[in-house]
Amino acid sequence: MNGWFIIVVLTALAGAAIIRFGRAERATFELVAAALLIGLAGYAWQGSPSQRGFPVKVAGQDSAFDEDVAKQRKEMGERFSQAGQWLVLSDAFNRRGKNEEAANVLRVGLRQYPDDPNLWLGLGNALMVHGGGVMSPAAEFAFRRAIKLAPEMPAPAYFYGLALAQSGQPQQAEKIWRDLLKRTSADAEWRGDLETNLGILERSLNGGAAPAQGDSSLSENGTGALEQ
Structure with a gap:
């Protein structure tokens, strides 16, 4: 339960930081919130906040994005x-x-x-x-x-x-x-x-x-x- 509390708090702080320090316009607030919610939903699907973490490196992972x-x-x-x-x-x-x-x-x-x-x-x-x-x-x-x-x-x-x-x-x-x-x-x-x-x-x-x-x-x- 503590893991989820930390994740929710960090998500809220990240949104506030993007809006405050990224100088986002009011028209983009909904998009910022949507992006954060997408990340939170992905974590809810695949994450395990109650388990101990360890670093993982995917060998050979290379995005073709230019x-x-x-x-x-x-x-x-x-x-x-x-x-x-x-x-x-x-x-x-x-x-x-x-x-x-x-x-x-x-x-x-x-x-x-x-x-x-x-x-x-x-x-x-x-x-x-x-x-x-x-x-x-x-x-x-x-x-x-x-x-x-x-x-x-x-x-x-x-x-x-x-x-x-x-x-x-x-x-x-x-x-x-x-x-x-x-x-x-x-x-x-x-x-x-x-x-x-x-x-x-x-x-x-x-x-x-x-x-x-x-x-x-x-x-x-x-x-x-x-x-x-």
Whole structure:
């Protein structure tokens, strides 16, 4: 019983600290509470507060979540949308290796904001992580939906091309990126990154080594700021 009392107190303190020191806006209070309750529910399901604890290390555990992709996605416009709070929570699940939960969080967000392209884009990226770099029909639908909702935004086309390249479809990725390059201004900060990735694809299509399925090396070339 003491174990549960401690857990509840720590949960309450954690929520208060996030709101006070994290400078969370009032609109995000419910999301913070929901995240804490999810953690508490998970502990209630799997935890054993009455038993003595000991450290456990999972050998070989390695999340496929790419911090560079998350950073770049934020630089491409999500901070200005209503999707931000859901994407932050999804990223938190991904960092813990809970990739399925990360995708499910975005599905919940889409029920509230079904026409937000950033949420659809985030779902596509989350499904790519969950699928180990394989383009599933659900992931492709999410990327295409984001492009349809915001055809003028560079982010959906850029990340759709990146997903195609990483899933072993360089020809399709090249087409998406070439179309994007045609409508990209010469002074765009991210144009150089796009041209670099196109060069990698061209070399692979001309007999060089193609990006392996699930390879995230292309994403490392696209860390500059992409503007709407």
